[in-house]
Amino acid sequence: QKVQWTQKIAAAGVVAVIRANSVSEAVKISDAVIAGGMRAIELTFTVPQADQAIKEVKTKFAQPDLIIGAGTVFEPTSARLAIMAGAQFIVSPSFNSAVAKLCNFYQIPYIPGCGTVNEMQKALTYGADIIKLFPGSVYGPAMVKSVLAPLPQVNLMPTGGVNLDNMADWFAAGVIAVGSGSQLTRPAATGDYQQVTANAQAYMSKLADLRQ
Numbered sequence: 001q002k003v004q005w006t007q008k009i010a011a012a013g014v015v016a017v018i019r020a021n022s023v024s025e026a027v028k029i030s031d032a033v034i035a036g037g038m039r040a041i042e043l044t045f046t047v048p049q050a051d052q053a054i055k056e057v058k059t060k061f062a063q064p065d066l067i068i069g070a071g072t073v074f075e076p077t078s079a080r081l082a083i084m085a086g087a088q089f090i091v092s093p094s095f096n097s098a099v100a101k102l103c104n105f106y107q108i109p110y111i112p113g114c115g116t117v118n119e120m121q122k123a124l125t126y127g128a129d130i131i132k133l134f135p136g137s138v139y140g141p142a143m144v145k146s147v148l149a150p151l152p153q154v155n156l157m158p159t160g161g162v163n164l165d166n167m168a169d170w171f172a173a174g175v176i177a178v179g180s181g182s183q184l185t186r187p188a189a190t191g192d193y194q195q196v197t198a199n200a201q202a203y204m205s206k207l208a209d210l211r212q
C-alpha cells in the first residue's frame with residue numbers, strides 16, 4: 001500500500017497544499033482544485049479540526065485516482081489523528097522519527113521536509129517514501145540535480161515557492177512531484193473559487209505538457 005500510494009502521488013504530479021481558516025473553507029478549496037483536475041490533496045494541520053476536513057474531503061470527493069493526505073504534521077499525535085481520519089499520506093516541514101515509525105506501522109507514505117543530505121539520509125533510514133525539499137525556493141532545482149547524483153533512488157518533492165513558471169525547471173531536474181500552496185489557492189482568500197479551479201487547470205495542463 002505504501003508503494004502504491006507513493007506511486008499515486010507521483011502520478012498526480014502536483015500536490016495541492018491547502019491551508020484554510022475552517023473546515024468548510026478547506027472543503028471548498030479542495031472542491032475547486034479537484035474540479036481543476038488535481039489528484040493529490042494535502043490538508044494541513046494548521047486548519048482548525050484538520051482531521052475533520054480530511055474526513056469530509058474523503059467522503060465528498062471519493063474517486064479511485066484521488067489521494068488525500070495530511071500536512072504540517074510535526075508529531076505522532078497529529079499523525080495518528082490524520083491516519084484515523086483517512087489520510088493516505090503524511091507530510092511535514094521537518095523530519096520526526098516517531099512519525100516515521102507510525103507511518104511505517106500503518107503503511108502510509110511519509111514525506112518529511114529535509115534541506116540537507118544528512119537529513120535526507122536519516123529520513124531514508126527511517127523509511128521515508130518521498131523527501132519534501134523544503135523550502136524548495138531556498139534550494140532551487142540545482143539542489144535536486146546535485147542530490148540525485150549520489151542518491152539516485154531518492155523521490156524528491158520540492159515544496160515552498162513552487163509555481164507555474166518554475167515547475168518545468170523542477171521536473172527537468174528530476175523531481176517526482178511538486179507541492180504548491182499559496183500560488184495555487186490564493187484567490188480563495190477573496191472567495192474566488194473559480195479562479196482556484198482555473199489555476200489548478202493551468203498546473204495540470206503544464207504537467208501534461210512536461211510529461212509528453
Ligand code: 3PG
Nearest residue numbers: 017159160161180181182
Ligand atoms: C506550505 O508550507 O504551505 C507549503 O510549503 C506550500 O508553500 P507555498 O505556499 O510557497 O506553495
